[in-house]
Amino acid sequence: MASVPLPNGRSTVALHERAEANLRFIRETMERAALFTAVPGWGMVAVGLTATVAAILSAAQPSLWRWLLVWLGEAGLALTIGASAMWHKARRQDHSLASAAARRFFLAFVPPLVVGGLLSIVLVGHGVYDLLPGTWLLLYGTGVMASGAFSVRVIPLLGLVFLLLGGITLFLPFQVANWAMGLGFGVFHIGFGLVIARKYGG
Incomplete structure (x- = not known):
C-alpha cells in the first residue's frame, strides 16, 4: 500500500x-x-519435604564436612525438583520459560544464588561453617524477594520471611541454625507452596 x-x-x-x-x-x-506465574506450588512442597529430611539427617552428622555434603545434596535435589516442576507447570499453562517475564524473573533470582555459592566457597575455605546457614537463608530470600517483583504477590512475602529468618540465624548457635534452615527451606516452602498450588494453579 x-x-x-x-x-x-x-x-x-x-x-x-x-x-x-x-x-x-x-x-x-x-x-x-505480564507476570511470571509458573512458580510451582507443588514443587515447593516437594522441596520443603526433602529439606525437612535434610535438616534431620544433617543434625546427626559427626563432622561439619559431612553436614555440608548433606545440604549440598539437598540443594542439588531441590534444584532438580524445582526446575522440573516449573517446566511442567509452564507447559500446562502454555507459558514459555523464554518469555520476557520469565527472563526478568530469572535475572532477579539467579545472581543472589551465585553470590551465595561464591561466599560459601570462601567461608568453607576459612572454616567458618557457622555463618553458612544464615548466609544461605539471606541470599535465597534476596533472590526470591527480587524475582517476586515479576511474579505473583505471595512470592515477595516468602522472600521477606526468608530474609528475616536469615538475619536472625546469623546470630544463632550452629546447631540451632541448622534447624532454622529446616524451618525456612522445609516448613516455609511447604506452607507457601500449598498457598501457591491452591491459588495459582498448582
Missing part, C-alpha cells in the same frame, strides 16, 4: 505499517507487564 503524499512534500506512513507498529507496541507492552 503506497503512502499518500502531502502538500509540503512529506508523506504519511502507510496504514498497514502503522497498524503493525501499533500492534508490536501493544504486544511488547503486554509482555513487559
